Amino acid sequence: MSNTITFSIDGKEIECKAGRTILDAAEENGIYIPRLCHRKGVSPHGSCRVCTVIANGKPMAACTTPVTPGMVVENDAEEVTAMRKAIIEMLFVEGNHFCMFCEKSGNCELQALAYRFGIAAPRYPYLFPHREIDFGHPDVFIDHNRCILCARCIRTSREIDGKEVLGFVERGPRKKVAANAEHGLRETEIAVGDEAMAACPVGALMPKHVGYQVPIGKREFDHEPIGSDIEKEAKASTK
Amino acid sequence: MAQSIEKLNRIAIEPVTRVEGHGKVTLLLDDRNHVRQARFHIVEFRGFERFIQGRPYWEVPVIVQRLCGICPVSHHLAAAKAMDGIVGVDQLTPTAEKMRRLMHYGQILQSHALHFFHLCSPDILFGFDADPQIRNVIGVAAKHKDLAVQGVMLRKYGQEVIKRTAGKKIHGTGAIPGGINKNLSITERDELLKDLAQMKEWGLGALKLAKDYTVEHLDWLADFGSFPSNHLSIVREDGAMDLYHGRLRAIDAEGNKIFDQVAVPRYIDYIAEEVRPWSYMKFPFIKSLGAEKGWYRVGPLARVNTADFIDTPLAEEARREFMAVTDGKPNNITMAYHWARMIELVHCIEKIDELLHDGDLQGEDLVLKGERRPEAVAIVEAPRGTLFHHYKVDENDQVVMANLIVSTTSNNEPMNQAVRKVADQYLDGHQITEGLLNHIEVAIRAYDPCLSCATHALGRMPLLVQLFDSRGNLLDRKTR
Numbered sequence A: 001m002s003n004t005i006t007f008s009i010d011g012k013e014i015e016c017k018a019g020r021t022i023l024d025a026a027e028e029n030g031i032y033i034p035r036l037c038h039r040k041g042v043s044p045h046g047s048c049r050v051c052t053v054i055a056n057g058k059p060m061a062a063c064t065t066p067v068t069p070g071m072v073v074e075n076d077a078e079e080v081t082a083m084r085k086a087i088i089e090m091l092f093v094e095g096n097h098f099c100m101f102c103e104k105s106g107n108c109e110l111q112a113l114a115y116r117f118g119i120a121a122p123r124y125p126y127l128f129p130h131r132e133i134d135f136g137h138p139d140v141f142i143d144h145n146r147c148i149l150c151a152r153c154i155r156t157s158r159e160i161d162g163k164e165v166l167g168f169v170e171r172g173p174r175k176k177v178a179a180n181a182e183h184g185l186r187e188t189e190i191a192v193g194d195e196a197m198a199a200c201p202v203g204a205l206m207p208k209h210v211g212y213q214v215p216i217g218k219r220e221f222d223h224e225p226i227g228s229d230i231e232k233e234a235k236a237s238t239k
Numbered sequence B: 001m002a003q004s005i006e007k008l009n010r011i012a013i014e015p016v017t018r019v020e021g022h023g024k025v026t027l028l029l030d031d032r033n034h035v036r037q038a039r040f041h042i043v044e045f046r047g048f049e050r051f052i053q054g055r056p057y058w059e060v061p062v063i064v065q066r067l068c069g070i071c072p073v074s075h076h077l078a079a080a081k082a083m084d085g086i087v088g089v090d091q092l093t094p095t096a097e098k099m100r101r102l103m104h105y106g107q108i109l110q111s112h113a114l115h116f117f118h119l120c121s122p123d124i125l126f127g128f129d130a131d132p133q134i135r136n137v138i139g140v141a142a143k144h145k146d147l148a149v150q151g152v153m154l155r156k157y158g159q160e161v162i163k164r165t166a167g168k169k170i171h172g173t174g175a176i177p178g179g180i181n182k183n184l185s186i187t188e189r190d191e192l193l194k195d196l197a198q199m200k201e202w203g204l205g206a207l208k209l210a211k212d213y214t215v216e217h218l219d220w221l222a223d224f225g226s227f228p229s230n231h232l233s234i235v236r237e238d239g240a241m242d243l244y245h246g247r248l249r250a251i252d253a254e255g256n257k258i259f260d261q262v263a264v265p266r267y268i269d270y271i272a273e274e275v276r277p278w279s280y281m282k283f284p285f286i287k288s289l290g291a292e293k294g295w296y297r298v299g300p301l302a303r304v305n306t307a308d309f310i311d312t313p314l315a316e317e318a319r320r321e322f323m324a325v326t327d328g329k330p331n332n333i334t335m336a337y338h339w340a341r342m343i344e345l346v347h348c349i350e351k352i353d354e355l356l357h358d359g360d361l362q363g364e365d366l367v368l369k370g371e372r373r374p375e376a377v378a379i380v381e382a383p384r385g386t387l388f389h390h391y392k393v394d395e396n397d398q399v400v401m402a403n404l405i406v407s408t409t410s411n412n413e414p415m416n417q418a419v420r421k422v423a424d425q426y427l428d429g430h431q432i433t434e435g436l437l438n439h440i441e442v443a444i445r446a447y448d449p450c451l452s453c454a455t456h457a458l459g460r461m462p463l464l465v466q467l468f469d470s471r472g473n474l475l476d477r478k479t480r
Helices: A022-028 A078-094 A109-116 A152-159 A195-199 A228-238 B057-067 B072-086 B094-126 B137-143 B145-166 B186-194 B196-216 B264-270 B287-293 B300-306 B313-324 B336-356 B412-426 B434-446
Strands: A004-009 A012-017 A052-055 A058-061 A072-074 A140-143 A166-169 A176-179 A205-207 B009-014 B024-029 B035-041 B230-235 B247-251 B257-262 B271-274 B283-286 B375-382 B385-393 B399-405 B464-468 B474-479
Touching: A004 A022, A012 A022, A052 A078, A078 A109, A152 A166, A152 A195, A195 A205, B024 B412, B035 B412, B057 B072, B057 B385, B057 B399, B072 B094, B072 B145, B072 B375, B072 B385, B094 B137, B094 B145, B094 B196, B094 B336, B094 B434, B137 B145, B145 B186, B145 B196, B145 B336, B186 B196, B186 B336, B196 B313, B196 B336, B230 B300, B230 B375, B230 B385, B247 B264, B247 B300, B257 B264, B257 B287, B264 B271, B264 B287, B264 B375, B264 B385, B271 B287, B283 B287, B283 B412, B300 B313, B300 B336, B300 B385, B313 B336, B412 B434
Parallel strands: A004 A072
Antiparallel strands: A004 A012, A052 A058, A052 A072, A140 A205, A166 A176, B009 B024, B009 B464, B024 B035, B230 B247, B247 B257, B271 B283, B375 B385, B385 B399, B464 B474
16 A cells, blocks of 8 residues: 555645645645644644635645545635635734734744735724733743734643643633743743743743844844745755 | 913914924914913823833833834934843943944934925025925925935935844834844945945035024024023033933023033933923923923034034034034024034034944944843933933833933923014914914924924824914914
C-alpha cells in the first residue's frame, strides 16, 4: 500500500504523505494558507477558521482536516478569501486592537493578515468591549484587549513548556484566557523565557519593559506580507 | 475685565484659520463699542492625560505623540525622557542622546518651516489686508514659487531626519525608555548630508526675510498685538539655548531673572495652572507672581530672550542682531516671534550638521537600565515652546497619573492679550470687517498655536463670525 496520496489545491496536483492536514501539505508544497490559531509544533485547534478552504465542496478548517486521495481543495478562490476577510474583520471589531500604538505592530500576525488581504477598515461596527489587563507579574503581562482566543499560548505552555499556567474561563463573549491562579499571572510559574511567550500571534501575552526595541524597518512584517517565507521556499526549490 | 457681561456686545470669530487645529475668538464690547473682554476659546477636548492611565510606561512615548500630527516628536521625546526617569536612567549613552537630539532638531526644523512658509508667509508677503483668496499658501505658490518650493523641501528634509531616527516620518518609535532603538547608519548619514548645504542656504534666506520684514515694519509692529510679558524656557547650565535638555529659567519683561536653573522635577514649586470655566485650556502661571501677573510667554521669542547665547555661529550672529533691536533687553513684540523662529530654524540646521559629523551616531550602545522609580518629570522645548510631561507609574508598571503642560497652554494668556490689543486697535464700530478678522488671526498665528496639542482636537470648519447686541440679537453675520 502506498504511503503517498495525491490531491489538488487550486487545480495544482500535489503529492503528500498520508495523514497530513491540508494546511501542512500545502505548506510543504509552497502554498500558504493563512492561519492564526495554528502553530507548528503544537496540536491543531481549528478555532479561528482563518485557514478555511473549500475541500470537496465544503468549507473546512485546513489545519485540522486530513487530506484524502483525490481531494479537491480551493484556497485561492474569491469565496474563500471573502470568508477569511470577514473572520479577520470580526476579530478586529471584537477586541480593542489599536495598531497605531500597539507594541506588537509590525510583528503582529492579525495586523499582517489584514495587510495581506488589503483590509483598510472593518465593515462591522466596533464593539469596544471592556477588557482587563493583568500587569501583576514582574516580567510578563496579558492585555485581554488584544487577545483573539486562539489558545496558542495555552497549548504551547502545556505541550512545550510543560506548565499548567493558562487556560480558558467563561463562555461566549466573556470567554478569556486566564491564569491558573487566584490572583493572576504573578501567582503562576510563567516565565519570560517560556515558549508560550513567543506563541502569541497578537500583543496579548507579552514580555514587560521591552516594547518597541526593534526599530521600524526591522520588524517581522515590515517588508513582506505574512506567508512570504512559505511561498519563497517553494520558488527557491523549483529553480 | 467686563463687569456686566450681559450688557455687552459679543463678536465671535470661528474658527481661526491657518493655525494647527481650530478655535474661536469672542469679543465683548461695551456700549461705546470698546473691547472690554477678549477670549481665545479652545472648544474641543481629547483627554490624553486620562486615557493613558492604566497603560504600561513603555507604551507612553508612542501613545502620547498621537496628540498631534505636526510635532508628535516633541511628545514622543518628552515622554521618553520622563520614562528614562521611570527606569532610573539619568544619563543616556552618547549614541542615544545624540540620536534623540537629531530627531528633535529635525522635528523643530520641519515644524518651523511649515509655520513660516505655509502659514505665516502669506501674511507678510501679501499684507494682512490682502484678499483671503490670495493670502494663503496657494497664493504663495503662484506668486513666489521658489519660496513655496523651499518651504516644502525644508519641511521634507526635517521629516527625513525624523524618519531616519524614529523609523517613520510621523509617529515613529525611536525613543524608548532608557535610550533609542536604532543608530544612524553611514548610508543614512550620507543621505542626510547630501542636501544639508542647500537647506542651510534656504534657512538663511528665510531668516533674512523674517528679519527684514520685522526691521522694516518695526514702528508699526512694535505696537501690533504687543505687550510686556514674562518669558520662560529651559536653558543649558551655561545659559545657552538648548532645545532638548536643560533647566528652567524665567525672566520678566525687562530681562530680570524671576528664577533660574530650576531643576525640572521642581517645576511644580514654580508653576501652577489656573482653570477658567470658558476654555478647556488651562492657564499656567509663575507661582511667586500669582495668576494675575505670573503668566508668561514660551516658544521661539521667549527662548531667544531667555538664552544668554546660542552655541552655533550663524544662529548666534542672528540672535545678536535680534537683541540689538531692543538694546539687549527682551523683545516683547508679538510679530518678532517669526524672526525668532527663523533664528531657531537656522540653529537646528547647524545642530544637524554638527551631529551628522559626530561618530557617536554610529555607536552600538543604545539602551541603559537603572532602578525603577515611581515618578518622573521631563521637559523639552517643543517648536511652540516649553513642554512638560509628568508621570507617576505604580509597582505593576502602569501609569497612574499624567500631567502635560503643552506650549500653547502656556501661551494661552499671551494670545488673549494679543487679541484684546489688536481688537481694540482695529475694531470699527460694531461692524465685522475683514480687516478686523485678518489682524486678529495674524496676531494669534504669530504664536503658532497648536490647538490639537493644547486641548487635543482635530478638524476644520468654515469661518463663522457673529455679532450680537447686548440683548443677544444677531446684528451681523459673516462666513468665509
